[in-house]
Amino acid sequence: MRHFLSSCILILLVWSCKNEPEKQMLNIKEKGFIAHKAMVVSAREEASKIGSDIMQQGGNAFDAMMATEMALAVAYPYAGNLGGGGFLVYRLADGTKGALDYREKAPLASEKNMYLDENGDIIQNKSTVGGMAVGVPGTIAGIFEAQKRFGKLDVATILAPVIELAKNGYIITKNQEKRIAGYDSMFKAVNLKEIPYNNKLKAGDRMINNPLAATLQRIANHGRDEFYNGETAKKLVEFLQANGSIITLEDLAKYEAKWRDPIVFEYDDLTITSMSPPSSGGICLNQIMIMAQPFDLKDYGHNSLKYIQVLVEAEKRAYADRSYYLGDPDFVDIPVKTLTSEAYLNNRMEDFSFSEPTSVDSLSHGNIIGYESNETTHYSIVDQFGNAIAVTTTLNGGYGSKLYANELGFFLNNEMDDFSSKPGEPNYYGLIGAEANSIEPEKRMLSSMTPTIVEKDGEFYMSVGTPGGSTIITSVLQTILNVHEFEMNMQEAVNAPRFHNQWLPDEIRMEPNAFDKKLIQQLQNLGYNINETRSPIIGIVDGILQLEDGTYEGGADKRGDDTAVGF
Ligand code: DON
Secondary structure, three states: OHHHHHHHHHHHHHHHHHOHHHHHHOOOOOOOOEEOOOEEEEOOHHHHHHHHHHHHOOOOHHHHHHHHHHHHHHHOOOOOOOOOEEEEEEEOOOOOEEEEEEOOEOOOOOOOOOOEOOOOOEOOOOOOOOHHHOOEOOHHHHHHHHHHHHOOOOHHHHHHHHHHHHHHOEEOOHHHHHHHHHHHHHHHHHHOOOOOOOOOOOOOOEEOOHHHHHHHHHHHHHOOHHHHOOHHHHHHHHHHHHOOOOOOHHHHHHOOOEEEOOEEEEEOOEEEEEOOOOEOHHHHHHHHHHHHOOOOHHHHOOOOHHHHHHHHHHHHHHHHHHHHHOOOOOOOOOOHHHHOOHHHHHHHOOOOOOOOOOOHHHHOOOOOOOOOOOOEEEEEEEOOOOOEEEEEEEOOOOOOOOOEEOOOOEEOOOHHHHOOOOOOOEOOOOOEOOHHHOOOOOOEOOEOOOOEEEEEOOEEEEEEEOOOHHHHHHHHHHHHHHHHOOOOOHHHHHHOOOEEOOOOOOOEEEOOOOOOHHHHHHHHHHOOOEEOOOOOOOOOOEEEEEOOOOOEEEEEOOOOOOEEEEO
């Protein structure tokens, strides 16, 4: 009998695996990891686990932020970093909301035309690889500022497991092997020697980083100033200058993370809190959602023709505004109130029609080539005290400028490319900018990062964000709508196929083989250009959703190695 039962179970298991597509057709929900009290969802299991353990030791979301962010710097050097920057959006248990900007800054010696040659043309690669591409890093200032204001544990306790991770190593995944091999020749070209990340690393290998363990130990001993004024600062500046950077000790000493008022707006019964400038994320998300709100998205259906048309046209208008108006608020006046007002946005959609696309030239001009990847990283955390955070952090490109400080154990960003090097010329993400995002000493470059917290009826509902350069905003948008309009759970919402429009280039990017051919034909018949080849995936979204019974569901995007851990 026992034999018979186990055979039946085996047959059922085989059957259910074989019938995966049917399962989807029957619409059986893919549910994410459930936790009762606290959770971290991030790009690496090791980082989620270290963050979760810190909360289990009595730490809160801000302690877990420091631990998770540093663990990502160890185990996900593609985007996790000490040499980059990021943004935090938080909601405390009492409902207070806020944002922290630890975006990189242009060095003091920067000049508006530093990436142009004598003819005024862009010098290829100068803003994307090597020392000249590096902005003054903000990550250490950011995690210390957040932890100092809201954390509960001491820094040495928080960093101890991260240092252990660096010393004991982590296992290289298949995805990492592929990425590292892909960048191998660039690493060699930029660093002029072999670095520990090279094409000899294979999936299953253990990667130990003793120099990074030592850097983190010094930071644990001496605090934030170790990175900005101490021995690490000296070593870093020496290394950077030897590699053509204009960053000085004064640049590091002057760096401060800044508390900002986040962008807060209502959509139906949701209150959405997202990142303010110098990120464009919050304003663009606000604009797109308010432009889309009068339409009956739910009735149109998920990823239906009309749904795609409304979102694409709203996105087009928001990205056109982005490129003209947005930049570092410490340097430029941004008409935030007008840009996000209902009157302005309704007016903006006045020429929208279901019968044809609005021409991009009637919104503004430009001629660009851009492409996409997922080289930033996002994590979401909720703690057992009721606090929630959304954090997106980046080196910009994969492994940033590819410049690797061997002695310190980390990569440096290439965030300077997020400035508009020349008005009207596209950057790495195909985004074009204007005066508002031109280079000035100490200015922060415009970002698209969109760490976002959603409340429903005044209670915490969701924490969400993603990498993906210019596609970050539209991926966050679709994830929120997937849950709110189409009643998906968190895991389904992050897994669902995504599309993207950013005004220029004049095309809808779609994840390949994820959309119905007939639908694509219908869009083309209407006059839309469809590009299914540019982005193999759009975003790697991580999120946490509070369910009706008060538990949390993690959504760890199937597109990466992302994992939810909690208790
Ligand atoms: O801040 C930004 O918008 C970009 N530096 C983000 C880069 C990113 O998402 C990389 N992944 N594609």
